Amino acid sequence: MTGPEPDATTSPMPAHDLELKRVTKRFGDFVAVHDLSLVVEPGQLVCLLGPSGCGKTTTLRLVAGLEEADAGEIWIAGRRVNATPPWQRDIAMMFQDFALFPHMTVGRQVGFGLEMLRRPKEAIRRRVREVLTTFEIADLAVRKPDTLSGGQRQRVALARALITEPRILLLDEPIGSLDFSLREAVMLELKDVQRRLGISFIWVTHDQNEAFSLGDKVVVMNHARIGQVGRPEEIFERPSTRFVASFVQGHNVLDGAVESVEGAEVRVHTPVGGFVVPARETAPPSPGAPVSFSVRAAQLTERPGVEHRNRVCATCHAVEYLGSVRRYDLRLEDGRSMKYEQFAAGAARIAEGEQVTLGWRPEDAVLHLPADGGA
Amino acid sequence: MSTLHARSPLGYLLALPASLWMLAALVVPTLFIVWVSFWATRTFSLSSPLALVNYAKFFGRSTYVKLLVDTVQQSLLLMAITLVLGYCIAYFIVVKVRRPALQLGLFLVLVIPFWTSALIRTIAWIPFLGVTGVINQALLFLGVIDKPVSAFLYSRTGITLAQVSFYTLLATGPVAYTLRNVPPSLREAAQCLKATPLRVFWRITFPLTLPGVVIGQILVFLNVMADFATASAIGGNKYAFLGNLVILLYDSGQLPCASVIAVLLMLSMLGGVAVLLKMVDIRRLGVA
Numbered sequence: 138m139t140g141p142e143p144d145a146t147t148s149p150m151p152a153h154d155l156e157l158k159r160v161t162k163r164f165g166d167f168v169a170v171h172d173l174s175l176v177v178e179p180g181q182l183v184c185l186l187g188p189s190g191c192g193k194t195t196t197l198r199l200v201a202g203l204e205e206a207d208a209g210e211i212w213i214a215g216r217r218v219n220a221t222p223p224w225q226r227d228i229a230m231m232f233q234d235f236a237l238f239p240h241m242t243v244g245r246q247v248g249f250g251l252e253m254l255r256r257p258k259e260a261i262r263r264r265v266r267e268v269l270t271t272f273e274i275a276d277l278a279v280r281k282p283d284t285l286s287g288g289q290r291q292r293v294a295l296a297r298a299l300i301t302e303p304r305i306l307l308l309d310e311p312i313g314s315l316d317f318s319l320r321e322a323v324m325l326e327l328k329d330v331q332r333r334l335g336i337s338f339i340w341v342t343h344d345q346n347e348a349f350s351l352g353d354k355v356v357v358m359n360h361a362r363i364g365q366v367g368r369p370e371e372i373f374e375r376p377s378t379r380f381v382a383s384f385v386q387g388h389n390v391l392d393g394a395v396e397s398v399e400g401a402e403v404r405v406h407t408p409v410g411g412f413v414v415p416a417r418e419t420a421p422p423s424p425g426a427p428v429s430f431s432v433r434a435a436q437l438t439e440r441p442g443v444e445h446r447n448r449v450c451a452t453c454h455a456v457e458y459l460g461s462v463r464r465y466d467l468r469l470e471d472g473r474s475m476k477y478e479q480f481a482a483g484a485a486r487i488a489e490g491e492q493v494t495l496g497w498r499p500e501d502a503v504l505h506l507p508a509d510g511g512a
Numbered sequence: 513m514s515t516l517h518a519r520s521p522l523g524y525l526l527a528l529p530a531s532l533w534m535l536a537a538l539v540v541p542t543l544f545i546v547w548v549s550f551w552a553t554r555t556f557s558l559s560s561p562l563a564l565v566n567y568a569k570f571f572g573r574s575t576y577v578k579l580l581v582d583t584v585q586q587s588l589l590l591m592a593i594t595l596v597l598g599y600c601i602a603y604f605i606v607v608k609v610r611r612p613a614l615q616l617g618l619f620l621v622l623v624i625p626f627w628t629s630a631l632i633r634t635i636a637w638i639p640f641l642g643v644t645g646v647i648n649q650a651l652l653f654l655g656v657i658d659k660p661v662s663a664f665l666y667s668r669t670g671i672t673l674a675q676v677s678f679y680t681l682l683a684t685g686p687v688a689y690t691l692r693n694v695p696p697s698l699r700e701a702a703q704c705l706k707a708t709p710l711r712v713f714w715r716i717t718f719p720l721t722l723p724g725v726v727i728g729q730i731l732v733f734l735n736v737m738a739d740f741a742t743a744s745a746i747g748g749n750k751y752a753f754l755g756n757l758v759i760l761l762y763d764s765g766q767l768p769c770a771s772v773i774a775v776l777l778m779l780s781m782l783g784g785v786a787v788l789l790k791m792v793d794i795r796r797l798g799v800a
Contacts, residue, residue: 223703236701249715253706346693354756387762 152215160209169195171361184352192361229303234293237282244278250301379505382431413499429505435477441496548772562571583753587736598683641665683728690724
């Protein structure tokens with residue numbers, strides 16, 4: 138653990154925008170966030186990704202100061218803020234339902250933060266006009282929220298949150314309540330705003346595509362814990378726990394037991410056969426120990442060569458055509474599903490009901506131990 | 513099932529029974545009272561001339577006018593007290609108590625006194641307020657006073673105490689309802705926009721619950737204006753409001769005078785409600 142001076146109010150280290158140190162939050166007997174540590178650097182867009190109830194929103198609320206941590210420390214810009222109320226933290230938050238004030242016009246609403254900071258009236262008016270123009274909602278200034286569309290509400294909420302120029306913007310499922318057709322555009326627009334302002338965003342989502350296409354850093358959470366933190370590519374290519382591999386789409390997870398450990402390779406026995414998986418640097422499992430491994434759907438091949446030493450027999454159940462790839466849902470002998478992505482160009486389509494042998498190279502699989510946690 | 517169109521004649525038909533009842537039980541008697549208030553003679557006669565003599569008599573007597581002022585004053589006092597008290601109770605139950613079971617329990621506790629009739633509730637205050645009553649005993653025990661105070665029973669203070677206990681709930685309910693419709697995320701959003709709790713209250717919570725506040729205030733205003741039982745039970749014969757005067761005059765057979773006061777009471781109630789409704793659009797209740 139770092140931070141040898143728990144009483145110090147300023148950190149001797151160069152300031153991260155946000156640092157969570159072993160933060161825990163309980164609601165009664167329910168542990169919402171368990172021993173969570175996380176660092177956000179200035180200007181980063183960090184996505185908290187996980188299924189509902191995994192603690193991602195609670196983490197956001199802890200940063201905002203809307204919940205109080207039971208243990209651990211929260212540092213914003215080099216200041217310990219555990220005892221600092223929300224209105225004194227250098228953050229802004231966008232709520233899932235946008236939480237627009239129904240009795241205020243858009244103009245009043247957007248200026249609210251500056252009004253609370255007791256800025257002069259003329260300065261507020263000028264700044265509101267500027268911000269409304271930036272977000273292309275100047276013509277909505279006198280409207281009340283109940284007359285706005287979903288997309289307009291979203292812009293108002295963003296403008297309202299950013300007008301105080303916070304160091305960190307917290308976004309709780311910011312596009313989750315929008316029409317599907319709007320999401321992509323709004324997502325890119327938000328990212329653009331983030332890049333232009335250079336402030337850090339902490340973006341909570343349960344949508345993997347959102348997290349992977351936006352995040353400089355993705356934090357996969359499950360059961361109040363962090364499963365994996367990394368760049369989207371790292372998480373997609375090397376999921377570090379069984380949960381992360383099963384949560385992130387495009388991976389196949391197989392469970393079994395260790396048959397033998399041969400140098401750098403582990404032989405894993407599963408109900409659908411034995412497979413070779415690379416061992417990891419740390420703690421080789423002993424024979425008989427339960428383990429899992431994952432392999433990406435895109436790294437399977439239906440024409441295994443010599444290097445594809447792992448083979449499995451499967452029957453085609455369904456196929457989705459996605460333009461450049463075909464995504465197959467196959468069934469293994471024990472009835473489990475296996476995903477396979479085939480480059481559509483130059484490959485024959487596998488018919489439903491057809492049997493194929495899929496192969497993959499041992500080095501494309503990732504071994505998961507139960508001790509990895511986050512399961 | 514077919515739906516009923518807004519302008520369908522069937523709609524009027526459905527409203528007919530209730531309308532007839534209201535007409536017979538409310539509108540006609542009210543018009544009758546107004547008519548009686550203009551009688552120039554003491555007894556009923558269709559040929560009796562109509563005149564303003566009864567109104568002149570009322571406004572000519574300073575004790576009557578003072579009673580009108582007292583009644584309005586008492587209403588305003590009760591409105592002020594129940595507004596603050598009722599809002600605090602509603603805020604506590606809805607916002608501070610998070611467990612639904614506890615919320616319901618506290619509401620039931622508030623409602624318990626209303627399981628008994630208004631008369632019994634009023635009489636029950638007498639042993640509390642008297643010279644040897646509970647309040648005096650408690651204050652003596654605590655050493656706050658060294659001899660019993662007689663200011664509670666048969667006094668304006670006693671009437672006010674009892675009325676506050678009766679009418680606070682009327683001011684609490686509508687506020688609690690509107691407060692429940694204010695999403696907690698609005699308060700949180702305001703906090704994240706640098707608003708201190710006090711400013712969150714005045715800028716967000718209070719404006720959004722204003723319809724509930726006004727409805728509660730209307731209920732309290734109307735009830736206190738019309739209340740005669742509390743004044744006669746707890747005020748004894750030393751204190752009275754307009755309602756008591758109506759009974760007094762009615763009992764002594766002065767129907768036209770009693771009607772004048774009833775009409776004035778109704779007019780001040782209508783005026784008060786009009787002023788309160790000017791403040792807020794209650795049709796927006798719950799839209800927040």
